[in-house]
Amino acid sequence: MSLNDSRKRSIDRRSYIKGCLVGLGTLTVAGTSSATALEDQYETVVDVVEAGADPEGNESITPVLREHVGDDTLLEFPEGRYYMDEQLRLTNFENVGFSGHGATLVPASYYEFDGPQYRLFRLGTHEDPGRNLLFEGFDVDQTAEDTGIRVISAEVEDGLSVRNVTVEGRHDSGTWGPGLFNITDPDGEGHVYCFFADDGADHIDETPNAGNMWRGATGFAVDQHHRGSLIFENCRLGDYPDNGLYASNETGRIGVDGGTYQNSGTASIRLSGSTGRVEGATVVVDENSHDSAGQHAIRLDDGEHELEDITVDVPEPNGDAIRIMDPVDSASITNSEITVGDEPNAAVRIDPSAGATTIDDVDIDINGSANAVRILGSDAGAVELEDVHITGDASGARNREAIFCERNGCEFVGLEVEQLGPDNRRGIDLRGSDTIITDSEFETTDTAITLNDADGVTLEDTTATVDVDGYSLRILDSTGTVSRTNNDLPDGVRDDR
Structure with a gap:
């Protein structure tokens, strides 16, 4: 299925949501039709370069972001390369956006990252979640040796929109995988759209973080703090040593609409929770790069789940x-x-x-x-x-x-x-x-x-x-x-x- 075909299927998101997840309702996402329309949704708009961020990738931008991020604020990233060697942490926020325009984030290597070596952006926690978060339009260059990090950890009550993020390069640092997403309010909603991390990750034993994790990175994680409704639309994940998309939540709802998931350990899509639906996705197992004992294409652990219009291609079965x-x-x-x-x-x-x-x-x-x-x-x-x-x-x-x-x-x-x-x-x-x-x-x-x-x-x-x-x-x-x-x-x- 082409990306254009997937977009046609997803034009009317309200119809999709009503059909896919019981009780999901309608999802309102910050508008992206134009820069002006987006900026109008925030009281404060900050051009990070004008605020002092280095667009040449020589100096870390985290101090600048930390100074200017806040409630009802949009941080805009013009075209450039933005080096980060420590995480940006923000909790208990309201209406915050990060929007890239040809922007590339460049994480420091495992040895050069300052502080917790796990995340670029930690936006909300399960104890202090945010509300209304936009994160869109970024490439992440982790092609350097011993580089790989969780791009975004987002825990919000409602109104999560993560769009058009591409991770380039294999995750070979042995830290957490590219995304964690939790909707902490049972009535809250979130949407992850076109998040691509095709290059996968090395097994933990082959990284500088050997001995500190089991197996290694998970592609997308949804954990026990998820309570609401979350859709992954047209996303792609390569081979991750733990799982690909792993929703280990005990409550809440997960939807997977389109996209490609392949060659992860245990399962490329693994779902728990009260309700899950996978529609239009392609799941492939044709390689075992981590010597995994088992690789299911899809594993359902708990709850009620529907799989529809999926293609499961397992030419090299290992589960x-x-x-x-x-x-x-x-x-x-x-x-x-x-x-x-x-x-x-x-x-x-x-x-x-x-x-x-x-x-x-x-x-x-x-x-x-x-x-x-x-x-x-x-x-x-x-x-x-x-x-x-x-x-x-x-x-x-x-x-x-x-x-x-x-x-x-x-x-x-x-x-x-x-x-x-x-x-x-x-x-x-x-x-x-x-x-x-x-x-x-x-x-x-x-x-x-x-x-x-x-x-x-x-x-x-x-x-x-x-x-x-x-x-x-x-x-x-x-x-x-x-x-x-x-x-x-x-x-x-x-x-x-």
Whole structure:
């Protein structure tokens, strides 16, 4: 998806917000249509160069910023390079803006940074948050050796707007990643737009801060102090050793609209909180630069989450593409594409205590010997698959079936499963009760449908063919009642009961 396409989708932000996050309301962001319109929103406007900041990158500008920043104040940065060797800290503020116009921030290296070596801008804390913060229009040059820093730590009650920030150079200092964002008021709102940090970060063991952190930097962090609603729109993150976008909040809402996230440790997008929605994003795992033990493209840890119109491309799997963890209350994946390369990792794994899950209109191409959809547990909540298409060259050497389901009360409607890989690749293995398969088609190397310790199974309007050996349907002796209506099972039924 091009940036222009993403912008077209986001012209009407109010419509997006209403559709994406329950209870989010409308987000009012400081206007950026012209410099005059922006300046009119502040009582005081300061040109930092006129105020004494060095635009040539020779002297630190932090003392100048500290002198002039304050409530109802906009700091404007003309074109230039602005060196910073200590953080600017501001708390309990009202209506503050930082606006760059061809401005590049140049952080000092790890060894030259004065004071806490973690942030350029600390704007609000969870104990003393600000309100109405604009931060826009900056490049951050961290291409120098042993350089990398949290560009902005923003904790505000309401009215956060971070826009058009590009970090250039790999984060190799071992300190915190480029952004932390918290909305501390449950009714507050924030928006992070076009924040790019494509170059990622080194593992902590390869940096001057070795031994002082675990793994290293996270790309975007949202922590336990987040309470409100926060959208990341059209952002990009490269490979970070901890996580990419990591929302570890217990409350609050997170939206991810578009953008690209790739190759981070643990997960490139990892969400907790009460409500989350990822729409139109692309998530890629094609490299393991940190020797991570696992790299999920998307991991859902807790709460209620919706994934829609996403592309998950995992040509070099090192973990399940989408992992739905036990504390998750409910999840849905709709109108999406998932591709998994030749390693034994699932496209979607639903853990034993994860809640009700819906997978609708999803194409899965799986090429490793794994379940395309792995559904664990029995009574945590029904799982529904509708119009799911499973293709690929996966073998049955490790995991035989494309779909493995232990849950009760599940429904499989309109499936198209084509699994013609080697080593007895099969279609679906059902082990729960009160399960329905209807209006579906299976074409597999080995047995298409297996009922193993299942009960109350309904199979109707379904075609199941075998390409090499096996049965259209096999019913093991531990299985209870099975109802079959209007099916096409040309390779026979083996009933061991």
